[in-house]
Amino acid sequence: MHVPWRLVSSWHCEACGVCCTRYKVRLRAYEYLKLKSTGLVEEKAGRFFIKKIGNSCPFQIGNLCSLGNSKPIACKIYPFSILKKGDELASFEFEGKEFFVYVDDFCKNVKIKRDARPSQIVAREISEAIEILLGKRIDMEFLTAKLSRGTQELRQPHRHRSKV
Ligand code: SF4
Ligand code: SF4
Secondary structure, rough: OEHHHHEEEEOOOOOOOHHHHOOOOEEEEHHHHHHHOOOEEEOOOOEEEEEEEEEOOOOOOOOOEOOHOOOOOHHHHHOOEEEOOOHHEEEEEEEEEEEEEEEEOOOOOEEEOOOOOOHHHHHHHHHHHHHHHHHOOOOOOOOOOOOHHHHHHHHHHHHHHHHH
C-alpha cells in the first residue's frame, strides 16, 4: 500500500534487500542505455526494465546492490514515489514547487501514524529523493542504510574493487 507521506512517522533502510526481490525495476531511457551492455535490462512496449532472474534482481549481491551510486533512480528513492498529482495529505513543497509523495509500506521499516503532522525526518529524506529525481545530486545520505565500512566496500561494483 502506498501511504501519503504525512501519515508516516519514520523510515530507515537496514539493507535487508527484500524490496529488490519484490519489484521489477522500471528504468529511464538513459539508464537502460547505460546498462544495455550488461544484457540484464530489457525493453517492452517502449518501457525499460531490469530483467528479473528468478525472483531476484541480477545486480543484487547478497542483500546489497552492486551498482552503488549508479543504481536506478527508482531504487535510490525507494520507498518514496514522487508524483505530479495526488491527495492533500501527500502534498510536499520543495523549492516553491508542489510534489505529491507516497511511501510504500511493504518495507517493514515504514512506520505509520494516525495524525497528519509532518515528520521532519521523513521530510528530510523526501527532500533528498526530490533532489535525486531532479538531477541535483546522485549520492544518497539519508536514503540508504548506514553500513559498516566492510559492508560499504561490498556496495561498490566489482570493477571498482579490483582497481583498488
Ligand atoms: S528499503 Fe526496506 S525493504 Fe528495502 S532494503 Fe531497505 S529496509 Fe529492506
Ligand atoms: S538495481 Fe540494485 S537497488 Fe535496484 S533492485 Fe537491483 S539490486 Fe536492488
